[in-house]
Amino acid sequence: MNDLLIVLATIVLGPLVGGFLFGIDRRLTARLQGRYGPPIVQPFYDFIKLWSKSRIVVSQSQSLYVLGYLLFTITALCMFVLGQDLLITIFVLAFGGFSLIMGAYAVKSPYANFGAQREILQMVAYEPILMLAALAIYMQTHSFMVKDVFKLNHPLLISLPLIFVALLIVLTIKMRKSPFDISASAHAHQEIVRGVYTEYSGPYMALIELTHWYELLLVLGIIGIFWATNPIVGVVLALAAFVLEIVVDNIEARMTWPWMIKFVWTTGISLSVVNIGLLWLVR
Amino acid sequence: MGSIAQLVAVAVLLPLVAGLICYFVRSSAVRTFTVVVTAIALIVVSLLLLQNGPFEYSPPPMAGMEWGTIILVADMALLVLFLALGIYLKNVLVTVFAVAQGAIMGYVEFGMGIRTEVQPAFFVDELSIIMALVISIVGSLICVYALEYMKDHEHHLHLETSRQPRFFFYMVLFLGAMNALVFSNNLLWVYFFWEVTTLCSFMLIRHDLTEVSMVNATRALWMNSLGGVAFAAGIMFMLQQAHTLSLKELISGQTPGVAIILPLSLLVFAGFTKAAQMPFQSWLLGAMVAPTPVSALLHSSTMVKAGVYLIVRLAPAYVDTHLSTIVAVAGAFTFLLTAVLAISQSNAKRVLAYSTISNLGLIIACAGINTSLAISAAIMLIIFHAISKALLFLCTGIIEHLIGSRDIEDMEGVVAKFPITGVITVIGVITMLLPPFAVLISKWAAIEASVNMPPIALIFIVGSAATTLFWVKWVGKLLTAPPTAVPIKAEKIAALYVAPLAILAALAVVLSILVAPVVDLVGKLAVAPYYKAAGIAAAGGDVSTGIGIATIWPLFLVLAVVIVPVYLFVRVRSEDVRPAYMCGENAVGVSTMEFRSVGDKPEMVNNSNYYFDKALGEASLNGWANPAAIALLVALVGVVVWR
Numbered sequence: 018m019n020d021l022l023i024v025l026a027t028i029v030l031g032p033l034v035g036g037f038l039f040g041i042d043r044r045l046t047a048r049l050q051g052r053y054g055p056p057i058v059q060p061f062y063d064f065i066k067l068w069s070k071s072r073i074v075v076s077q078s079q080s081l082y083v084l085g086y087l088l089f090t091i092t093a094l095c096m097f098v099l100g101q102d103l104l105i106t107i108f109v110l111a112f113g114g115f116s117l118i119m120g121a122y123a124v125k126s127p128y129a130n131f132g133a134q135r136e137i138l139q140m141v142a143y144e145p146i147l148m149l150a151a152l153a154i155y156m157q158t159h160s161f162m163v164k165d166v167f168k169l170n171h172p173l174l175i176s177l178p179l180i181f182v183a184l185l186i187v188l189t190i191k192m193r194k195s196p197f198d199i200s201a202s203a204h205a206h207q208e209i210v211r212g213v214y215t216e217y218s219g220p221y222m223a224l225i226e227l228t229h230w231y232e233l234l235l236v237l238g239i240i241g242i243f244w245a246t247n248p249i250v251g252v253v254l255a256l257a258a259f260v261l262e263i264v265v266d267n268i269e270a271r272m273t274w275p276w277m278i279k280f281v282w283t284t285g286i287s288l289s290v291v292n293i294g295l296l297w298l299v300r
Numbered sequence: 301m302g303s304i305a306q307l308v309a310v311a312v313l314l315p316l317v318a319g320l321i322c323y324f325v326r327s328s329a330v331r332t333f334t335v336v337v338t339a340i341a342l343i344v345v346s347l348l349l350l351q352n353g354p355f356e357y358s359p360p361p362m363a364g365m366e367w368g369t370i371i372l373v374a375d376m377a378l379l380v381l382f383l384a385l386g387i388y389l390k391n392v393l394v395t396v397f398a399v400a401q402g403a404i405m406g407y408v409e410f411g412m413g414i415r416t417e418v419q420p421a422f423f424v425d426e427l428s429i430i431m432a433l434v435i436s437i438v439g440s441l442i443c444v445y446a447l448e449y450m451k452d453h454e455h456h457l458h459l460e461t462s463r464q465p466r467f468f469f470y471m472v473l474f475l476g477a478m479n480a481l482v483f484s485n486n487l488l489w490v491y492f493f494w495e496v497t498t499l500c501s502f503m504l505i506r507h508d509l510t511e512v513s514m515v516n517a518t519r520a521l522w523m524n525s526l527g528g529v530a531f532a533a534g535i536m537f538m539l540q541q542a543h544t545l546s547l548k549e550l551i552s553g554q555t556p557g558v559a560i561i562l563p564l565s566l567l568v569f570a571g572f573t574k575a576a577q578m579p580f581q582s583w584l585l586g587a588m589v590a591p592t593p594v595s596a597l598l599h600s601s602t603m604v605k606a607g608v609y610l611i612v613r614l615a616p617a618y619v620d621t622h623l624s625t626i627v628a629v630a631g632a633f634t635f636l637l638t639a640v641l642a643i644s645q646s647n648a649k650r651v652l653a654y655s656t657i658s659n660l661g662l663i664i665a666c667a668g669i670n671t672s673l674a675i676s677a678a679i680m681l682i683i684f685h686a687i688s689k690a691l692l693f694l695c696t697g698i699i700e701h702l703i704g705s706r707d708i709e710d711m712e713g714v715v716a717k718f719p720i721t722g723v724i725t726v727i728g729v730i731t732m733l734l735p736p737f738a739v740l741i742s743k744w745a746a747i748e749a750s751v752n753m754p755p756i757a758l759i760f761i762v763g764s765a766a767t768t769l770f771w772v773k774w775v776g777k778l779l780t781a782p783p784t785a786v787p788i789k790a791e792k793i794a795a796l797y798v799a800p801l802a803i804l805a806a807l808a809v810v811l812s813i814l815v816a817p818v819v820d821l822v823g824k825l826a827v828a829p830y831y832k833a834a835g836i837a838a839a840g841g842d843v844s845t846g847i848g849i850a851t852i853w854p855l856f857l858v859l860a861v862v863i864v865p866v867y868l869f870v871r872v873r874s875e876d877v878r879p880a881y882m883c884g885e886n887a888v889g890v891s892t893m894e895f896r897s898v899g900d901k902p903e904m905v906n907n908s909n910y911y912f913d914k915a916l917g918e919a920s921l922n923g924w925a926n927p928a929a930i931a932l933l934v935a936l937v938g939v940v941v942w943r
Contacts, residue, residue: 073878075783081866092858102848104744108735109855115734115772116862122776124783125712125893126880130776130907137772138910141765148747148761155751161848215881290758297754 024095031094035230036060038237042263049267064226070219075124082120083221087228089113094235100164103151103239107144110235113228114140121213132212135200138274142281143187149289150239153180156296166245174243174254179292181243183285184236185258190281191236194266197281199274304357308422308483310345311432314338315476322468331468332447338472339440342479346436349429356420356485356548368417368486372409375492378499379405382525385502389518397525404532408488414539416488423485423548426826430679431482431609434686437807438601439475441800445694446471446593448796452701453591457508467507471597474500478602482609487535487545487567494531494574494606498524501603504594505587516586523583527573527607534566551616551830564618565937568611568627572936575607575660578634578929584657588649592697595649599656600690605682608663612678615667616830622939625753628668630932632759634661637925639766643773644917646909648696648706651770652689655732658767659685665756666746672835673845674749676823680742680836683818684811688731688739691804695725698797708774709908716781718791720798724805729775731808733768736855738812741819741843745836748845773909780907782893783877813856816843880905 040057047054056062074080090113096106114136121133151161157176158165166173174181190197201212209215217225241248241255272280318338322331359367379402386395409416424432450464474497481493498521506517539545542560550560576584584604588595598604611627618624635658642654659681666678698721699714700706715722731737735744743764750757811818816838823834837844841853879886880893887894887902897903914920 071876073876074872075878075880076781077784077872078779078866080870081862084866085862088858088862092855096851101851104747104848105735105850108740108744109851111768112734118772119776119779123779123781124880125780125905125907126882127905127907128881130780133776134773134910137769140772141769144768145761145765148764149758152747152751152754152757152761155847156754159847161748210881210883286762293754293758 020099023098027095027098028091031091031234032227032230035232035234036064038233038259039230042259045260045263046267049264060226060230064223067223067226068220072220073218074221075126075216078123079120079217079221082116082123083217083224085116086113086120087224087231089116090228090231090235094231094238097163097235097238100162100167102161103154103163104148104161106163106235107147107151110232111140111144113232117213117225117228121216124216126216128210128215129213131209132200132215135209135274136213138278139190139197139200142278142285143190146183146187146281146285146289147239149286149293150177150180150184153177153289153293153296154242156293156300163242166242169245172244172246172250176296177243177292179288181240183288183292184240184243185261186281186285188236188240188258189262189265190277191232192262192266194262195269196265196272197277198266198271199277202271304352304355305359307345307349307352308357308359308424310341311349311436311479312476312483314341315472315474315479319469319471319473319476322472323465326462326465328451328462328464331464335443335447335468335472339444342436342440342475346429346433349424349432354425354429356423358419358421366417367421368488371489371492375405375488375495376402378492378495381499382495382521385521389514389521391518391522393522394518394525397522397529400529401525401532404529404536408532408536408539412536412539414543416486416539416545418486418488418544418546420485420548421489422483423546424483425829426822427609427613427679428482430683430822430826431605432479434605434683435475435478435482435601438686438690438804439478439597441803442593442596442601442690442694443468443471443475444796445596445697445800446591448794449593449697449701450591456701463507467504467591470500470503471593474504474597474602478606481606485547487538487547490547490610491528491531491535494570494610495528497574497603497606498528501587501598504597505590507590507594510589513589516583516589519586520583523573523580527570527580530566530573531570534563534570536563537566538563547613551614553616558621561618561621561623562937564614565623567614568618568623569933569936571607571611571664572630572933573607575604575611575664576657577607577630577661577664578637578657579926579933581634581638581654581657585650585653588653592649592693592700595653596690596693596697599652599693600686604656604660605686608660608667608678608682611664612667612675612682615670615675615678619670619831623936624668624670626668626932626936626939628665628670628753628756630929630936631661631664631666631668632756632763633929633932634658635665636661636759636763636766637921637929639763639770640916641918641921642770643766644911644913645770646708646911648699648708648711648774649693651708651774652692652696655767655770656685656689658763659689662743662746662760662763665760666749669749669753669756671749671752672823672827672831672833673745674835675831676819676827676834676836677742677745677749679822679826680738680745680819683822684738684742684808685732687804687808687811688728691801691808692725692728692732694797694801694804695721695728698793698801699725702791708777711774712777712907713781714778716784716788719788720790720793721801722778724801726775726778727805727808729771729778731812733771733775736812736815736850736852736859737808738815738818741812741815741850741852744848744850745819745843745845748848749835751847777909783879813852816841816852819843 039060044054093110121129237255241251244251382398477496502521638658666674820838823836843850882895885896893905894902
C-alpha cells in the first residue's frame with residue numbers, strides 16, 4: 018500500500034518538479050546568452066498548447082511508441098524511487114529509449130531515421146557507463162538494490178568520484194545538451210532538423226516533453242544518491258550537476274557522433290574502469 | 301505413462317527409425333506424416349521425462365550384444381567414414397584428424413587395459429532433462445517447419461529428383477543423437493553421439509551441393525574433427541588419471557579437479573570447437589549456406605548447444621581452478637567480439653549467426669565464473685536463447701522466400717507488407733533484447749554473477765551495449781513504412797509455418813511471464829545439487845539473485861497498458877495522416893516517398909542503416925581477434941600442462 022502511494026506521488030509530483038527544472042533551464046540559458054528568457058512555468062504552457070493541438074500523425078503506430086516511451090520511463094523512475102534493482106531500472110529506461118527510437122524508425126522519414134540511428138549510438142554510448150556505475154555501487158553496498166545505498170554510512174561520492182564524473186557525461190547526453198545533442202537537440206533546429214522527434218507533433222510531442230521531465234528526474238536521482246547519507250546534500254549535488262550541464266551546454270559546441278562515441282567510450286569508460294579497478298585492488 | 305526404458309527408447313531411437321522411414325519411403329505424404337508424428341512424440345516424451353524427474357538407467361543387452369560394444373563398433377565405423385570422407389574430399393586435415401581419433405580410440409579401448417564400461421549407461425539429471433526439452437520441443441518444431449520450407453526450397457531449385465529424403469534423415473537423426481548425447485553417462489558414448497552430430501551437420505551443410513556449400517561443409521567437418529581429436533585425447537587422459545569415464549562420478553566432486561585438469565581442459569576445448577567459439581566461428585558462419593531450417597537447428601537446439609552442454613556439464617569438476625578462470629575469459633572474449641562483429645553485418649542470417657556465437661560465449665563465460673548464480677544464468681540462457689533464436693531463423697527463412705533477400709536493408713517495411721511474419725519477427729527480436737523477457741533476465745543474472753570478477757563484468761557490460769546496437773537497427777528496419785492510414789491486410793501463410801512460429805513465439809512470451817517459477821526450478825533442481833545453493837530463486841513473481849531483484853510482472857503489466865489500449869481504441873483517420881517531413885520539398889501525395897531533387901526532378905527517399913564496416917568489419921577485427929582467441933586457447937590447455 019505504501020509502495021502504491023509512493024508510485025502515485027512519483028507519477029503526479031514527478032512532472033511538476035521536472036517541468037519546473039526545465040523552466041529553470043530555459044531561464045538560465047537565456048541569461049547566459051544575454052536574453053531575458055521565458056517565465057519559469059513556460060514548459061507547462063508549452064505542454065498545454067501542444068496537448069490541445071489536433072492529432073496529426075505520419076504512421077498508424079505512432080501512439081504506441083510514444084506511450085511506450087512515456088510509460089517505461091515512468092516505470093524506471095518509479096522503480097528507482099522504490100529502491101529496486103539498479104540494473105533492471107537501467108534496462109527498463111532503455112526499453113523507453115527503444116520505444117522512442119522505433120517511433121522514429123516507424124515512418125520512412127529521412128530526418129527521423131537519421132535521428133534514430135544517432136539515438137541508438139547515444140544509447141550505446143551511455144548505457145555501459147550507467148551499468149558500470151551500478152557495478153561500482155555494488156562494490157560498495159554488496160547489493161544492486163538502490164535502497165541499500167541508503168544503508169551505507171559514507172557517501173558514495175567519496176569512494177566513487179570518477180564514476181560520478183562519468184555520470185555527468187550521461188546526464189549531458191540524457192538532457193540532450195551540447196556537446197552531445199546529436200540525435201535531437203533540446204531547442205531549435207539542427208542539421209538533421211529535430212532528429213528522432215521530427216515526425217512527432219501536437220499531443221504526441223507533449224507526451225514526449227512530459228517523458229523528458231520524468232527522465233531528467235531519474236538521471237538526477239542517480240546522481241543524488243551519491244550523497245545518500247544526507248538527502249539534502251544529495252539534492253544539492255544533483256542540482257549543482259544540473260546547473261553545470263546548462264553552463265557546459267552554453268559554452269560548448271555540438272560535436273559529431275564519431276567524436277561522441279570516441280569521447281564517451283574512452284574518457285567515460287576509462288574513468289569508470291579506473292575507479293572500479295581501484296576499488297577492486299583495495300578491497 | 302511409459303516406463304523409463306520406453307521413454308529413453310523413444311527419445312533416442314524413434315528419430316533414427318523416423319529418419320530411416322524418411323530416407324527409404326520417398327512419398328512426401330509419408331514423410332510429412334512421419335515427421336509430424338515424431339515431433340509430437342518427442343515433445344510428449346520430453347514433457348513426461350520432465351514430470352518423471354532425474355533417473356539412471358542401463359538398457360539390457362540387445363540380441364546378446366552389450367550396448368557398449370555396439371557403440372564401439374558404430375564409433376569405429378563412423379571414424380572410418382570420416383577417413384573416407386577426408387580422402388574423398390582430398391582434405392588433409394579431415395584425414396589426419398580421423399586417423400588421430402581412430403588411433404587414440406584404439407589405444408583407449410585395447411591398449412590401456414583399463415575398463416571403459418560405466419554404470420549406469422544413462423545418467424539423466426535435471427540438466428539433461430532441460431536439454432532434452434530444448435532439443436525435443438524446439439528441434440521438433442524446426443523439423444515440422446522444414447517440411448513446408450523444403451517444398452519451397454526445391455521448387456526454387458527446380459530439382460529433378462527430390463533430395464528431401466536424405467535431408468530429413470539427417471534432420472531427424474540429429475534430434476535422436478542430441479538426446480542420446482545429453483543422457484549418456486559414459487564419456488565414450490557422449491563422444492560417439494558428438495561425432496554423429498558432426499556427421500549430421502556436415503551432411504546438412506553440404507545439402508545443396510553447390511561449390512560454396514561443399515567448401516563450408518568441409519570446413520565445418522575439419523574444425524569439428526579437431527574438436528573430436530581433443531575429445532578423444534581428453535578421454536584418454538581422463539581414463540589414465542581418474543580411472544573412470546563416468547560423468548556422474550567426475551562431477552560429483554570425488555575426483556579433485558586439479559588432478560584431472562588436463563583431460564578437462566581438452567574436453568572444454570572440444571566444447572569450444574562445437575560451440576563455434578573464436579577462432580572457430582567461421583564454420584558456423586559458413587553453415588548458413590544450408591537451407592534455413594538447418595541453420596535454425598544448428599543454432600538453437602542442437603550442435604552448438606552440445607558444445608555448451610559439455611562445458612556446463614563439466615563445470616562442477618573444474619570449479620575453483622585456473623581452468624575455470626580461463627574459460628570465463630575466453631567465453632567473455634567471444635561474447636564481446638562477435639557482438640561487435642554483428643554490428644557490421646547487413647545479412648540477417650549472419651547477424652543471427654554472430655548473435656548465436658556471442659550468446660554461446662556468454663553461456664561459456666558463465667560456466668567459467670562457475671558459481672551457483674552463474675551456472676543458473678548459463679542454463680537459463682541455453683533454454684531461452686534456443687527458443688528466440690529458432691524463432692528468428694524460421695522467420696528469416698520465410699522473409700527470404702517472400703522478398704527474395706536476406707539482407708536487412710531489403711527488409712524495410714516487412715511488418716507493413718507481411719504483418720504476421722513481420723510481427724512475429726519483431727517479437728523474436730524483442731524477446732532477445734528487452735526486459736522483462738527471459739533472455740534479458742538471464743543476461744542480467746549473468747552480469748550480477750560476474751561482480752566478483754570485474755574484468756569479466758566489464759566485458760559483459762560493453763558486449764551488451766554492442767548487442768543492443770545490432771538488434772535495434774534490424775528491428776527498426778522491419779518497422780519502417782511510408783506514411784499511411786490503410787489498415788494492414790494479413791498475408792497468407794502455410795499452416796506448417798504458422799504452427800511452429802506461433803508455438804515458439806508463445807513459448808518465448810509465456811516462459812518470460814513465468815520466468816520466476818522457471819528459474820526457481822532451474823536453481824533448485826539443476827544447480828543446487830552440485831553447488832550447495834540454488835543461486836537464483838523466485839521472490840513472489842520476481843527473480844532474486846540474492847544481490848538484486850528483477851521485477852517481472854509489473855513490467856508485463858506496463859507492457860500490456862502500452863499495447864492493449866492502442867490496439868483496441870486508437871484508430872487513425874486518413875485525413876490526419878501527413879507525409880514525412882522533407883524540408884517542404886515532397887513530391888506529390890502522402891505516401892509517395894519522393895522529394896523534389898535538383899531541377900525539380902522527383903527522387904525516391906532511400907534510408908540506410910549505419911554498419912561501421914570499416915571500423916568494426918571482419919576485415920579490421922579478425923586480423924587481431926583470431927590470433928588473440930588462439931592465444932586464449934593455448935592458455936586453456938597450456939597453463940594446465942605447465943602447472
